[in-house]
Amino acid sequence: MAYEWYADIFCLTSLLMDFCAVYTAGIILNRAVSWKRCMIACVFGVGVSVSLLFMIPRYAIYSLLVHGMVHPLMTLMVFGGRDRAGYLRALLTVYIVLFVMGGVQNWLTVLNGRKTGQIIVYGFVAALLFTGYQVRRRVMKNVCRVEVWLSGKSRILWAYCDSGNLLRDPDSGAPVSVLEQELFEQLPQDTVRKKEISYRTIRQEGSMMVVLLDRMDIWQKGTKKQIFKPEIGLQKGPVMQHPRVQMLLHASYFA
Template sequence: MVMYADIVFVTNAVIDYTLLVATGTVCRQPMHRGRLLLASFIGAAYTVFLFFPPLSFAFTFIAKWLFSCLMLFIAFGWTNAWTMLRLLAALYGASFFIGGGLFALHYYMEQQSEIVNGIVVTHTGRQPALWLLVLGFPALWWGVRSGYRALKASRQTDVQHVRLEIELFTHTVACTGFIDTGNRLHDPLSRAPVTITELAVWNEVIPEALMAQIEAGMPDTGQLSDEEYRWFERIRFIPYRTVSSETSLLVALRPDTVRVYTESDIYQPEGMLIGLRPGTLSSGGTYQAIVHPQAFAGEHHLAS
């Protein structure tokens, strides 16, 4: 058997890059193309040990584990041990899924390629590894990504309710929120996303006179005290279109801090406005807020 180092290197570099992208996607890590490319090239450079039998110790479990940690450190950096363990689990999970699929395709298509010490190699006079990479790998990657999205969507019913905490001045308002992926309400001037809460959750916080004016739909600065005017300075008016295509104004507050708690994560979206809606949002009273999906952007993630 003759192995071509260039084909082995390129094949494994592309595979490593895709596995790192899959790992970052599953673990919701910020990804930088340059770091991913560097990590995938270093991972592919691991194949050089295949051509030097005296370096066979590099194919031990400990050596492979350390090399995997190095690739993840280069690709995503270091945050803490728990995050590194999650990344390792995701990397090996993706490797087992996609690697197992490639191995099955190899036998199904009777290609003259094989896996030696975890490295895809090809025989002389044939280019099956290239066909395997061009056809099989994208198909398997699409399958894994689609399966992950389907699993994530199926779990949406379990995580669609979150805990919402809003801080304004010295007050903290807490309620249950519903994640509405169809909510696209923004402030037309600042483009700040708007999360809507029931006005009733603010009963003990907003001054009574101002609360009555908000319920009426248009606060009047001429009838407000100094304390109430301080609140009025935090008010914004958000135009929106109703189901019947009528345009109306939603009274919103600009809070100091907004935090969203899911079962395992905490998010703190910056610049989010809180719309105040009289009446109830849920007929069963299961939630009191409709949370804008932009609250769960990666840059707002605090902890998990």
């Protein structure tokens, strides 16, 4: 049986599948990936895949090279490779998404024919990506740039304007924002003032170490707000699932 191969259809289909897989993996992992970087990586991957298809006659070797070299390089271009565990999670997620998309497409192809199955799968993936994009867009609208100062040294980071953060110092009544402890440890520790306060939420209660900084500058919607002597609570580990956010601002700062 002879098969006809259409290069344009192959390239467009591969590009769409790879882009959907990589971008969906970014949404699942809650990673701040750019759709432009995803597209560049996928164009690179499709270009290399087509070149290998012409150069290597044996399909088994071609498949091994695509899955062992092309897709890992695409994932590296999008997610980076500094964190090896994070890179491996991203690569595994990309393959899981590709596996699920391929399985659903084959199932729908058997039921409704090839063209109908592809249209349904791509429509579903497009709706999923659009929903994830809208959710991320709403979250990033509440993210602002913050510069914290201590003993003449500063650190610039990204903070989330958390309307649910109503934590206050029970002694002074001052609002308390929450910062990743690992980030605070990069600032000078000689003259910092520390104390422990208690807190209570719906799910848990306990104590938190609070430090007093010299100043905090908040940039939001083109304006700059300076907070002198802000109280900052320290939390071990990430303060939010989004990797870009390193601090939760108190609700009173943007009310």
